Amino acid sequence: MSVSVAEEVAPLEQPSGSPISRFIWHCRNNPKRELWFAWWTTVVFYNFFTISFFVLSRTQPPANPALDAQGAADWFEKNHYGVLVGFGIMFLVTGMTAPQNALIAYSMRRMSISPAFGYSYLVLYSLSAVPGMLLLCIVLTVGAMRPGRDPELQQWLFDLGFLSYVGTMGVFLVGSIVWMLAILIDKNRVFPKWFGYLNLCNALTEVVVSPAWIFHDGVFAWNGLIAWWIDMVVFGIYTGVFITLLRNMIRREDFGTGALPDLPLKQTLETSGLAEAAS
Amino acid sequence: MTTPAGADAPPHDVEEVTKQAQVTRFMPGQPDMWAFVLFETLVITSYFVVYLLFRTQHHELYLQAQADLDLRVGIFNTIALLLSSWAVARCVQASRAGAYRSALTNAVLTIFFGFVFFVSKVLEWVREIRMGNGFTTNEFFQHYFFLTSIHCLHLLIGFVVMGVVVYQLWSPKRRSQELVETGATYWHTVDFLWVLIFALLYVVR
Numbered sequence: 035m036s037v038s039v040a041e042e043v044a045p046l047e048q049p050s051g052s053p054i055s056r057f058i059w060h061c062r063n064n065p066k067r068e069l070w071f072a073w074w075t076t077v078v079f080y081n082f083f084t085i086s087f088f089v090l091s092r093t094q095p096p097a098n099p100a101l102d103a104q105g106a107a108d109w110f111e112k113n114h115y116g117v118l119v120g121f122g123i124m125f126l127v128t129g130m131t132a133p134q135n136a137l138i139a140y141s142m143r144r145m146s147i148s149p150a151f152g153y154s155y156l157v158l159y160s161l162s163a164v165p166g167m168l169l170l171c172i173v174l175t176v177g178a179m180r181p182g183r184d185p186e187l188q189q190w191l192f193d194l195g196f197l198s199y200v201g202t203m204g205v206f207l208v209g210s211i212v213w214m215l216a217i218l219i220d221k222n223r224v225f226p227k228w229f230g231y232l233n234l235c236n237a238l239t240e241v242v243v244s245p246a247w248i249f250h251d252g253v254f255a256w257n258g259l260i261a262w263w264i265d266m267v268v269f270g271i272y273t274g275v276f277i278t279l280l281r282n283m284i285r286r287e288d289f290g291t292g293a294l295p296d297l298p299l300k301q302t303l304e305t306s307g308l309a310e311a312a313s
Numbered sequence: 314m315t316t317p318a319g320a321d322a323p324p325h326d327v328e329e330v331t332k333q334a335q336v337t338r339f340m341p342g343q344p345d346m347w348a349f350v351l352f353e354t355l356v357i358t359s360y361f362v363v364y365l366l367f368r369t370q371h372h373e374l375y376l377q378a379q380a381d382l383d384l385r386v387g388i389f390n391t392i393a394l395l396l397s398s399w400a401v402a403r404c405v406q407a408s409r410a411g412a413y414r415s416a417l418t419n420a421v422l423t424i425f426f427g428f429v430f431f432v433s434k435v436l437e438w439v440r441e442i443r444m445g446n447g448f449t450t451n452e453f454f455q456h457y458f459f460l461t462s463i464h465c466l467h468l469l470i471g472f473v474v475m476g477v478v479v480y481q482l483w484s485p486k487r488r489s490q491e492l493v494e495t496g497a498t499y500w501h502t503v504d505f506l507w508v509l510i511f512a513l514l515y516v517v518r
Contacts, residue, residue, distance in 0.1 A: 226345060227345035228345035228346075228348040234470070235356060238353075238356075241466060242459075242463065245455075248448070253455070268356060
């Protein structure tokens with residue numbers, strides 16, 4: 035099955051011409067267009083995410099949890115427009131997480147494993163976006179909307195926003211473990227096994243965030259060195275790696291049911307290596 | 314390898330060369346697990362760096378708090394884990410030699426010593442909490458409970474990994490040497506991380 039489909043796909047030569055005409059050609063003819071659409075949506079989403087959270091709203095790195103009521107009220111005043119504009123953008127693009135989750139679930143459906151893995155991941159990550167991201171956006175927007183509000187109330191919104199965002203990292207944990215298990219038992223070589231183990235590293239850092247529920251300051255608070263900074267570095271590496279590996283998966287996809295072929299480049303290298311060895 | 318029979322017995326020579334190449338290139342288990350070991354060690358080392366950084370800032374406080382830790386318990390923990398590592402190394406050797414019964418016994422021994430470590434760790438936590446040293450008591454105990462529990466979490470995952478090893482060794486239909494060695498690599502990492510934690514929390518004063 036895989037071979038016949040691959041043969042059908044191979045003869046499609048892309049036309050030469052202007053980039054726009056080539057783009058239109060791909061939209062019409064490329065059998066992987068839906069996959070590429072999902073992948074590009076992921077890339078665009080993470081760019082918006084970075085701009086909204088790190089640059090505009092200044093919610094990453096998170097504000098200081100030790101701030102008193104007046105401090106929290108001042109924080110909202112200072113970041114008034116950043117929060118409104120940054121999260122305004124987030125509300126527009128949050129839906130872009132759906133194709134991303136779909137693509138990851140697709141990667142698991144392409145494996146030699148039970149469909150239950152893909153479905154579990156899809157449900158887990160769809161629900162996780164609510165406490166893991168949306169709640170922060172909504173609550174901090176509410177805080178920024180009326181800067182003159184009672185500081186006690188502003189602090190309440192401040193705590194709810196940041197704690198819901200950082201403190202609920204655990205909701206992503208099981209999803210990472212589901213992906214890890216899927217990769218480790220898969221026989222179709224959709225992802226390298228080391229990426230399965232990297233999922234475990236990522237899941238473990240999500241456990242490390244949980245002390246943020248107890249501490250107001252120090253390394254385990256929600257902006258702490260261990261609970262936030264180290265985790266963010268690991269998450270950044272993990273995200274970069276999985277986006278790259280999903281891209282490779284799409285390039286390797288042959289729409290079959292057996293093992294995924296290697297990348298064309300790797301194949302040429304291997305054959306040339308074999309040729310050298312033979313001569 | 315330089316002397317031999319080269320000219321008159323080429324097939325034998327080729328076989329020898331392949332064998333030697335396998336020996337020189339040999340890496341126990343999946344190379345992927347070594348990527349995990351490297352990455353996880355980097356992450357945990359960054360926790361150590363944070364610990365040492367804060368320790369230099371409040372040296373007195375850390376020294377006083379450390380006095381409440383019993384070095385003997387730490388040594389007992391270390392010996393239990395070293396024994397488990399020794400057992401898992403013997404398990405790999407036995408399984409390589411095809412002595413699966415002995416490999417299985419050693420895998421079970423590994424789990425047993427790991428369990429001894431786990432129980433003694435929990436008892437130590439209970440003792441510290443009874444002495445009034447909880448997770449939030451002071452900075453030293455924050456790090457103590459954090460590092461020991463994140464290590465224990467690795468240990469619990471290690472039990473699952475050793476479960477896979479036992480499952481592999483159990484039936485002649487499976488017995489993947491690669492998986493046995495991958496599991497052993499993980500277990501050694503758990504042991505190795507403990508030795509570092511032991512040195513930092515109990516010994517360095």
